[in-house]
Amino acid sequence: RRAVFAALKDELPITRDGHRITVMVNAGLRDDVAALDVTGADGIGLFRTEFQFLVSATLPARAQQLRLYRDVLDAAGTRPVIFRTVDIGGDKALPYLNREDEEEENPAMGWRALRLALDRGGLMKVQARALLEAAAGRTLSVMFPMVSEPWEFEEARALFEAQREWMRARGKILPSEIRYGAMLEVPALAEMLDVLLPRLDFLSIGTNDLTQFLFAADRAHPKLAERYDWLSPAILRFLARVEAPVRAAGKPLAVCGEMGGRPLEAMALIGLGIERLSITPAAVGPIKAMVRSLDRAALQAHMATLLTTPPRDMRTTLTAWAADNGV
Ligand code: PEP
Numbered sequence: 001r002r003a004v005f006a007a008l009k010d011e012l013p014i015t016r017d018g019h020r021i022t023v024m025v026n027a028g029l030r031d032d033v034a035a036l037d038v039t040g041a042d043g044i045g046l047f048r049t050e051f052q053f054l055v056s057a058t059l060p061a062r063a064q065q066l067r068l069y070r071d072v073l074d075a076a077g078t079r080p081v082i083f084r085t086v087d088i089g090g091d092k093a094l095p096y097l098n099r100e101d102e103e104e105e106n107p108a109m110g111w112r113a114l115r116l117a118l119d120r121g122g123l124m125k126v127q128a129r130a131l132l133e134a135a136a137g138r139t140l141s142v143m144f145p146m147v148s149e150p151w152e153f154e155e156a157r158a159l160f161e162a163q164r165e166w167m168r169a170r171g172k173i174l175p176s177e178i179r180y181g182a183m184l185e186v187p188a189l190a191e192m193l194d195v196l197l198p199r200l201d202f203l204s205i206g207t208n209d210l211t212q213f214l215f216a217a218d219r220a221h222p223k224l225a226e227r228y229d230w231l232s233p234a235i236l237r238f239l240a241r242v243e244a245p246v247r248a249a250g251k252p253l254a255v256c257g258e259m260g261g262r263p264l265e266a267m268a269l270i271g272l273g274i275e276r277l278s279i280t281p282a283a284v285g286p287i288k289a290m291v292r293s294l295d296r297a298a299l300q301a302h303m304a305t306l307l308t309t310p311p312r313d314m315r316t317t318l319t320a321w322a323a324d325n326g327v
């Protein structure tokens with residue numbers, strides 16, 4: 001099968017009924033970018049910038065950040081890269097940022113990601129400058145993690161825009177275009193899409209965090225790992241309710257959680273109308289194979305019925321549909 005997937009490198013993820021799915025990879029280190037050539041993926045849908053912070057003993061300086069971001073953009077070439085601003089704090093605590101006496105009871109729901117970055121504006125300013133400089137003369141796509149309310153997205157974008165003005169005033173070369181996106185990981189944000197959507201350029205659903213918050217189930221707890229299924233009707237219905245307004249607003253919508261890297265789960269996402277996946281590089285071959293065997297229109301009709309009257313076991317039902325339909 002490995003040989004089969006390798007052979008798919010140059011094949012496009014197009015469904016049997018002619019629908020192009022965008023398959024990107026998740027990355028976090030400089031060397032991860034090589035996965036683009038190995039897999040033939042469409043770009044990097046999630047670059048986890050906190051990795052550089054996690055492997056560093058001190059706060060990475062702007063020059064260090066700049067070098068990494070520029071290397072990543074150079075290696076990606078014409079393929080798009082979406083940089084996620086740091087998702088640190090909580091369980092990814094850094095000794096040089098988080099004090100031991102500030103240890104948290106619920107780190108996943110704690111002072112992390114954009115919450116920390118907005119409170120520590122200096123840290124995000126440095127990252128914004130590094131990203132803006134790295135993307136001089138080209139497109140910069142940046143997205144913010146753990147946005148819980150639209151104002152947080154607004155504030156983060158304003159911080160980037162202020163840095164852009166600062167650079168413009170000093171005659172620096174700016175990105176040719178800046179695209180701002182939010183991650184949907186906190187359920188509350190789904191209730192505010194009408195307010196949020198006009199302000200952003202794209203949305204990416206982080207199903208790892210979203211699932212733990214929807215089910216109130218720690219994503220790292222071994223006793224809960226098998227308990228809630230990504231294919232449960234609650235999750236699929238939730239995603240469907242997000243997909244509709246995002247589509248209506250004409251904004252690109254991706255899923256960048258691990259869910260999208262599993263063929264059956266990815267099939268269900270496509271059945272909900274999601275057309276962009278960002279996944280672990282090893283999953284690109286299997287996902288492309290699934291996409292190429294799929295009749296999207298037939299699946300979407302089936303999914304609509306399943307969401308209206310959910311079967312007792314969605315996984316078994318979808319597995320059977322896949323088998324019956326040559327997926
Ligand atoms: C997610 O939460 O689904 C996600 C992609 O972000 P991370 O796994 O880095 O929290």
Ligand code: MG
Binds near residue numbers: 145185206208209
């Ligand atoms: Mg997350």
